[in-house]
Amino acid sequence: MSGKKKTLLKVIILGDSGVGKTSLMQRFVDDKFSQQYKATIGADFLRKDLTLDNNKQVTLQIWDTAGQERFQSLGVAFYRGADCCILCFDVTNEKSLNNLTSWKDEFLVQSNISNPQDFPFIIIGNKIDVDDSKKIPSLQKKLNNIVNQLAVNANGLTYPVFETSAKDAINVQAAFEVVAKMALQQEEINDANANDASDDYNDAINIHLESEQRGCC
Amino acid sequence: MSDEHSSYGIPWNKLQLTNLDTLGFTVEECEPLTGLNVENVVNSEAVTPLMLMANDSTTLFSTIHNTASHENHLKPVALNMFLQPTESASSSACETFGDSQWNSPISEEQEELLNLLKGLRLRERKHRSTNLDTKSLQISFLKLSVYKQYAKFLQEEQQDQTDFDQESKFISKFIYPEKSSNGDLFHCKLKHFFIFSHAGKPIYSLNGSDDVIVGYMGLLTTVISSFDSEVHSLKFGNDMQMCILNKEPLIFVAILKLSTEFKSNLIAIQLNVLYDYLLSILSLTTINKSFANRMNYDLRKVLNPLDYYNLDSLALKLTYGLAPEKDLVQLDNGLNFFISVLLDRSIECAILRNTTRQRLNSILLSCKRVKQRGDSSKSHNSDTSSILSYFSNNEREHLRFLGSDLLFAYIIDGKGRLLSKLRTNPHCLGSKDLLLLFSTINSTLAYNSSNTGEDYWMPLCMPHFNSNGFLYVFIKSIDLADFVKVDGNYVERTPLSIVLVSGNKNSFFEMQKLSNYIIHMIAKKESFRNSLANELNFSYDKPSSTKDSVSSPLLPPCPVLLDHFIFRLKDLEQFAMVQHQGDPNVLKYAFFYTQLCTNESTIVNKVNKKLTIIKWQEGLSDAVVGFRLCDDKHEFYALYSQFQENESPLDITNDSSKLIKWCEKYSKRLWVGEGAVH
Numbered sequence: 084m085s086g087k088k089k090t091l092l093k094v095i096i097l098g099d100s101g102v103g104k105t106s107l108m109q110r111f112v113d114d115k116f117s118q119q120y121k122a123t124i125g126a127d128f129l130r131k132d133l134t135l136d137n138n139k140q141v142t143l144q145i146w147d148t149a150g151q152e153r154f155q156s157l158g159v160a161f162y163r164g165a166d167c168c169i170l171c172f173d174v175t176n177e178k179s180l181n182n183l184t185s186w187k188d189e190f191l192v193q194s195n196i197s198n199p200q201d202f203p204f205i206i207i208g209n210k211i212d213v214d215d216s217k218k219i220p221s222l223q224k225k226l227n228n229i230v231n232q233l234a235v236n237a238n239g240l241t242y243p244v245f246e247t248s249a250k251d252a253i254n255v256q257a258a259f260e261v262v263a264k265m266a267l268q269q270e271e272i273n274d275a276n277a278n279d280a281s282d283d284y285n286d287a288i289n290i291h292l293e294s295e296q297r298g299c300c
Numbered sequence: 301m302s303d304e305h306s307s308y309g310i311p312w313n314k315l316q317l318t319n320l321d322t323l324g325f326t327v328e329e330c331e332p333l334t335g336l337n338v339e340n341v342v343n344s345e346a347v348t349p350l351m352l353m354a355n356d357s358t359t360l361f362s363t364i365h366n367t368a369s370h371e372n373h374l375k376p377v378a379l380n381m382f383l384q385p386t387e388s389a390s391s392s393a394c395e396t397f398g399d400s401q402w403n404s405p406i407s408e409e410q411e412e413l414l415n416l417l418k419g420l421r422l423r424e425r426k427h428r429s430t431n432l433d434t435k436s437l438q439i440s441f442l443k444l445s446v447y448k449q450y451a452k453f454l455q456e457e458q459q460d461q462t463d464f465d466q467e468s469k470f471i472s473k474f475i476y477p478e479k480s481s482n483g484d485l486f487h488c489k490l491k492h493f494f495i496f497s498h499a500g501k502p503i504y505s506l507n508g509s510d511d512v513i514v515g516y517m518g519l520l521t522t523v524i525s526s527f528d529s530e531v532h533s534l535k536f537g538n539d540m541q542m543c544i545l546n547k548e549p550l551i552f553v554a555i556l557k558l559s560t561e562f563k564s565n566l567i568a569i570q571l572n573v574l575y576d577y578l579l580s581i582l583s584l585t586t587i588n589k590s591f592a593n594r595m596n597y598d599l600r601k602v603l604n605p606l607d608y609y610n611l612d613s614l615a616l617k618l619t620y621g622l623a624p625e626k627d628l629v630q631l632d633n634g635l636n637f638f639i640s641v642l643l644d645r646s647i648e649c650a651i652l653r654n655t656t657r658q659r660l661n662s663i664l665l666s667c668k669r670v671k672q673r674g675d676s677s678k679s680h681n682s683d684t685s686s687i688l689s690y691f692s693n694n695e696r697e698h699l700r701f702l703g704s705d706l707l708f709a710y711i712i713d714g715k716g717r718l719l720s721k722l723r724t725n726p727h728c729l730g731s732k733d734l735l736l737l738f739s740t741i742n743s744t745l746a747y748n749s750s751n752t753g754e755d756y757w758m759p760l761c762m763p764h765f766n767s768n769g770f771l772y773v774f775i776k777s778i779d780l781a782d783f784v785k786v787d788g789n790y791v792e793r794t795p796l797s798i799v800l801v802s803g804n805k806n807s808f809f810e811m812q813k814l815s816n817y818i819i820h821m822i823a824k825k826e827s828f829r830n831s832l833a834n835e836l837n838f839s840y841d842k843p844s845s846t847k848d849s850v851s852s853p854l855l856p857p858c859p860v861l862l863d864h865f866i867f868r869l870k871d872l873e874q875f876a877m878v879q880h881q882g883d884p885n886v887l888k889y890a891f892f893y894t895q896l897c898t899n900e901s902t903i904v905n906k907v908n909k910k911l912t913i914i915k916w917q918e919g920l921s922d923a924v925v926g927f928r929l930c931d932d933k934h935e936f937y938a939l940y941s942q943f944q945e946n947e948s949p950l951d952i953t954n955d956s957s958k959l960i961k962w963c964e965k966y967s968k969r970l971w972v973g974e975g976a977v978h
Binding site: 089090091093126128129130142144146157159160161163164165166194195197270273 | 497498499500501502510511514515516517518519521522524525526593594595596597598600
């Protein structure tokens, strides 16, 4: 019965203030876009059901965090128990690209993940709809540098990179599908490990009348 | 009825103030009755709780409940008649009574209180006459208008429906769980329970689908991360409260609009009951292991539909005393579970004659002495005739005790009331674990009600006994009525469950044989079987068979106005309750008892005896009066209905004191006590 239940995956979106995290989420969940900029306060929580190619049903619980410095104290509560982390930058803002490393480090420190080298990250460069003239000069080269830098400690993993536009709905759906797949994969690996470990608990605990010393009276 | 009252030898005097010794306490150990806590709902309009300490004018005070947000009834009225002494006698008494007067003659105290009560009634009537235009609010006040949302609901509904239709609509809209994705229905509910992990992943919700709740779980996780304490309460305005129980890696949250539950630690207990349930099916070790090193674990993977049903059932019973529809098959209306939790998780005992109970105890005790033949071919034979052979003392060397792994044994009836119990030294299951065990048994039986007569064998962790390990519980249910065929006597439908708790997971067949032995011992003798069934089915509705004329009646003579009473023994954490006639109105009782239990009480004397009397106006002429008296050992609760204006609250006190006396005299009928100990 439990197999029929949709797997719930917790996805965190991180990145500098104003790179379009909320817009990405809005586009993905509601297929909407708003020109107006409204800073996220604290965090936003949305969910979306997805059916993957292998007919697996997953529910994404998306935690859209505030990029502003002053909300960073909330970090621990947000990052705990995440299944996947989206690192977001703005293709017109070089600083937001350079900051990805510190967002990743921040996440790993706060979330207290047991195997950081296996944890799935995905990188999204948003706002590709804008004029090429406004984009970061030689974006591909700089992006590759950063991605390599991010993956330096990863266990041979390459982090997928997507260039999206929340405004024109380019690549958003595809990016989140990859997020779901990666998180699910991670989840299954975790389960397999846990099953190995949990084999003993059924037998380990047994209260014997003679040997048991604990009574509560 | 009137004959029975006189049999007490206490005059049925309307205006006599009860001495404390008639309340079941000796005069030496206590002070005269000097305080009363009267809460009054006048014409569904006013709440006027008044605390008074008549013998010490410096402690005279009153409290007015803050119920200003209640739109349609229960508005606060500053009505404090005791600050202006009405009669001459009471005013002088108020001023002159000091600490030195504590031991003054009881009669003066009586007079004093009597005058106060008279004053109260006068004022109450006066107030009422000015508020006669509230008739429209009185539609079935007793049932549902205890929920302030009901009046508003009625306005929105069509008026041509019957009360019954409206009530059932209200219950399904505001009370019964709603698992759909409809946000409006979700927000209607008066109470929510949520369980989720520290990562904010939902595990259980009483209402709403994932669609509705996933966002809230994230929000709650964030809010809760800023609190350190294990239990935390937050109040939102006057009509909403949130209570959080933080048991890392799990978080339990209740959000409620039920104002009766606001002012107590009741919600924390309720959340703990849900926590205990999760522990009972998983054990603390498993939960901690599951989340160790991976906070993203989704606990829902290991919960099955029965677990979700049980959680729903617990949540409903905890709050309203209502059972999910399936449970009704089991004759379980959920009230006893509700009262259990309200009374700090005590266990309800079935009222039985002492001889009957002793016999059951000795049957359970003899379990430990039943031996088994070494030969295994017979061990799968459950025929009762072969069971007797286990008793034989031949071949002593080759026999072993059948019950060597048996830790605890219980006999419970269809309502989950305890009849008899056995424990083996040094082990003991506390009442919190027992309540969990019985409710799990009850809902398991209800869930599988189509397959009666099955044997159940389930591992359960008893968190207060040992939260790391499992005990193995064998359950067999029988109906005493099924044994009619044997000798042709009619026995009313009387479901019984034999519960055997073993420490060894391989002892199923031993437990099965033991249960057959117990059933055989209970049912083999017609007279015992009949008297057991008679006593279990005894109620005021069905005056018992002729047998009872020989000995004293099983239940106390019932005061005319009495609806329901509860008597609880605190140190054993057991209680018994009696319904006068008809079926209990569960929602109403739940509301009244919660108020009785959580309202402040007045200390009657130096030995810490506490008294609470609450009056709820019902219609124009009569009222429901709740009475609570407790000390360190006992607690007595009673509800009286159709209380007329011209009657004195002192009658209630008199009636209650008689009931208390009866309960103390026949205490062995009410409690299982320690039960059998091996």
